[in-house]
Amino acid sequence: MSATIRREAPADNRSRIIAAAARLLHEEGPAAVTTRAVAHGAGVQAPTIYRLFGDKDGLLEAVAEHVMADFVSAKAAIVEAASADNVDPLDDLRAGWQTQIDFGVANPALFRLLSDPARVLGSPAARSGRRVLEARVHRLALVGRLRVTEERAVGLIQAAGTGAIQVLLTTPVEERDAGLADGLFDAVLAQILTDAPERAEAGPLTAAVAFRAVAPQLDVLSGAERALLVDWLDRAIAVL
Secondary structure, three states, X not given: OOOOOOOOOHHHHHHHHHHHHHHHHHHHOHHHOOHHHHHHHHOOOHHHHHHHHOOHHHHHHHHHHHHHHHHHHHHHHHHHHHHHOOOXXXXXXXXXXHHHHHHHHHOHHHHHHHOOHHHHHOOHHHHHHHHHHHHHHHHHXXXXXXXXXXXXXXXXXXXXXXXXXHHHHOXXXXXXXXXXXXXXXXXXXXXXXXXXXXXXXXXXXXXXXXXXXXXXXOOOOOHHHHHHHHHHHHHHHHHO
């Protein structure tokens, strides 16, 4: 009886190569992600890497996308659970901020790869990550806590988070300001939030932002009517 030779599917090789490269990237940085080291770690021949990823840059991009996709998937599940369990939207946003800061500081090589605008623009994982943040901010809008548009709030949070991680990573560990990220987050909150509803009446801007958050879901209106309502609200928010 002849022996059966088992051939691994390309998908198996791809997963093993990405896992090996991710380990090297996390432990030793981009310079350690060489074809020889990755091939050895994954148990494949070097030509397999070239065939699947083209070059080192293609491999690094695949690794960044894979790790980020896993991270974003976990965050999305947390946001969904927070919404279902009626977790305070601000507590949920703060927890998400801290998770993002911790992830960036713990994965400096990956953070630098994902901070490249060219990669971010074409990254499905980056777009998914933004949608998770948008969902968190949307929950704040629904309860009348925003005094800026959801888009502006998301932009301010993203900018502050990226800046905080960048500064922490470029500062020697022993010299890092432990309160830097929290201080930035509080500064952003001061720009985007109203007082808690029980302590202050909602003004016209807060009311408009909250109404804008639900307007796209008003099925009693036609699509054209919803679009017109959203346009009116956006124009009102811009001048309030």
